[in-house]
């Protein structure tokens with residue numbers, strides 16, 4: 344690259360929680376001129392022709408038609424993580440812009456996190472911690488019990504890379520595994536984890552002690568779990584969501600949890616994120632909520648940045664793009 348100008352890459356912000364992590368800037372700056380949205384807007388005349396790629400850490404910046412029209416040489420968008428529900432692929436394809444994500448980077452950490460949520464909820468980890476640190480020693484009830492994960496039935500809705508890794512982990516807990524997916528996995532994959540396919544999601548909901556949502560958000564999965572589906576679940580069951588908040592009808596979920604239609608929920612995703620501080624979900628004892636951190640490990644985040652860098656470089660060089668998202 345000696346003597347060659349580095350490609351100009353638009354990012355949301357540096358150091359911001361959802362922009363570029365400070366830790367990643369050094370690596371990125373070896374390959375790209377990073378231009379923040381603020382810098383772009385301040386110097387649009389010069390930069391609009393220069394910018395050839397956009398780097399989206401998490402779900403920002405918002406890519407709309409106005410932005411696309413102002414970037415005539417934009418070739419590729421690299422988006423962190425696996426979900427691409429924040430991007431309009433049809434619009435981008437009309438502008439000839441390619442998209443890449445990082446699905447393989449996130450699956451291990453996110454599957455680990457699903458198991459963490461399941462265990463934390465079933466063994467009442469958060470309540471237990473609150474008891475342990477409470478100044479009130481009478482707050483240590485002797486008959487305080489959780490539920491056992493080992494031997495229980497886990498229903499996985501969405502058996503993609505993450506769902507399958509959850510199944511591998513659940514097998515080690517001697518769980519019975521059911522799954523529902525658009526496409527059935529092959530027999531070898533099923534038997535490797537002892538997973539039983541449920542063609543109808545209703546069968547899975549009726550039989551599972553833990554229902555894990557690990558689907559991609561699409562028009563078909565939007566509010567996939569509503570009042571009817573919650574009522575199909577066992578009153579002793581727990582709903583775990585690591586997908587997207589809107590896969591669940593949140594009002595129906597609140598009602599189901601308040602009325603003990605299901606036992607509990609463990610949610611890494613909600614809508615909006617974060618929830619307003621007075622949201623009823625934040626007041627329920629049978630709910631654990633985490634701030635969308637399924638893939639948030641140092642190792643995974645570094646691999647994501649490497650993947651995104653490679654995709655941008657390939658896209659700009661006209662080479663096959665690793666992890667390209669196809670329409």
Ligand SMILES: O=C(O)[C@H](O)CO
Nearest residue numbers: 401423424425426449
């Ligand atoms: O889609 C993903 O990988 C995570 O949810 C982060 O957006």
